[in-house]
Amino acid sequence: MLRDAVRVLADEQIARRAAEIDKTAEFPWDVKELLASHDILGLPFPTQYGGLGGELLTICLAIEQISRVCATSGLILAVQELGALPLLLAGSDEQKERWLPDLAAGRTLIAFALTEAEAGSDASATRTRARRDGDDWVIDGSKRFISQGSVADLITVFAVTTDDSDVPRHKRLTCFIVEKDTAGFGVERIEHKMGIRGSPTAELSFRGARVPDSHRVGAEGDGFRIAMRTLDRSRPGIAAQAVGIAQGALEVAAAYANERKQFGKPIAEFQMIAAMLADMDAAIEAARQLLYKACTEIESGAADAARWSAMCKLVAGDTAMRVTTDAVQVLGGYGYIDEFPVERMMRDAKITQLYEGTQQIQRLVIARALVPK
């Protein structure tokens, strides 16, 4: 029922904006307002903070349906969840009281800043530092490829808080919330991207950005663990985005193949096209079912949550890339021009193989459980 409600909203109000969002590469504030006014941005938040208390599966169903028509719009919900997860997982009651109600209502947006120019897949190589100064922390460094970093009101930042080389690398990070108007915080630039063009990807700088200790999320040195637990829960959101993109592309391809006539009949009646459509449908369903299973496993606190989350992102991302590429093929020359949405979907699909851990990192995570240390 919830899936159908989001689907209707996506079809009726978001789909027609998708091409323009891609073309202008401007953040769709109107879509963000729409998602907020329908409480969709409230899905990841507990009811006591004004959210809807949606389970992971529910959140993913919503991301999937929105991404089916517009991957950038689906990402708004995925990033709101991603950025807020450290607070949800490790925040104090006071911190939750302070920030979650506005996030749940969609009055504010939040971004997740872990990646750096030299610390991508290897998050433990983070260089951004936070130095204790009285009751405050002073943050210096820069973060790169931060989704919605330039439109967010709050940034969840991970910084090194120890100089002690005896401390293991994965225990040197601490998580902080930085508000956008903090002195010393700035947006250096916005990347020009191949896909998800309406979602601004920012380089953020911290030059002596001072935050009180009350902005520290979780214990000192707990940042890496918080980041990894966050990704365990957020990767299914990206898998949902990928499944949605793929489903959208299949629907366009199938409709086109039934209408487009060559040699006197719809091309869908040619076996080579029909087989492509069948393979696309089967692959999407397989990825979707793995995603749903992963959601329920992770929600129930499975010990191998990292494995489930990596598997669903891996399979869904690869499926989205393959299906959208095939959708362009089904449309032929028309698939390659922006008159039809499949070229956009193909460009959008690529990011799902890259962010929140590349596909290679997903395989690393999955293999870790198979290869005894």
Added chain:
Amino acid sequence: MQIVVLVKPVPDPAAGGERLGADGRLDRAATPAVVNANDEYALEAALKLVEAHGGEVTIVSMAPSNGPETMRKALAMGAHRGIHVTDDALAGSDHVSTARVLAAALKDLEYDLVLAGADTSDGLAGVVPAGVAALLRLPYLSYAAKIEPDTDAGRVRVRRISPTGYDVLEAPMPALVVCTQALGEPRYPSLKGIMAARSKEIAAKALSDIGVDAASVGGAVATTKVLGSTAPPPRAATRVVREPPDVAAREVVEFLAQRRIV
């Protein structure tokens, strides 16, 4: 005020293809269901009334075991709780049985109004609400286009659609009102409503819980019998008139007159 809305799960017209059992009756368990459209109008009217006057809305459905799936949608629109009368002995029930069962289910409830849709998209008889009112000796106000309760006086005033305009009816509450689409479009469930509906109570009641003898209802005592069923014939060729309005009107009237329809 307390309002009960009678809600029937009916085959989903969008799903296509109803499954008929060996007895020619609909296999409800095997057919995807939705809330009967006219009942949604009744529920919308009920929700508007409690928004204006305070109170709660209870939905009552007689349905097979999959009934709650459909009832959740009514709860997502804003109804507060559901009562689901379900019993194997109810299979094959006719309108008389249905009215008897719903009346029995209402006996244990406190309410000011019972609202029902004008008819159902599967049964189409439109007699169950009247039957319920008769069995419970409730005032029966049909085809309402407007419902105005006066909670202090304990009375309700209804505008009933008549062939020539409106009749204004007034009755003491509790009363049963049959609703029409003139009361206003049903709302879409909000996400908040959908999430809240998950934890709302749907109380399952068997016939023994509502004091109905299983032998008095169901297919064995049905007063109607399905003799057979056939799909409607495919639509014949359609003639489309594309002339300007004055010419088209004349052509249409002529076409109807030839067939003695006008």
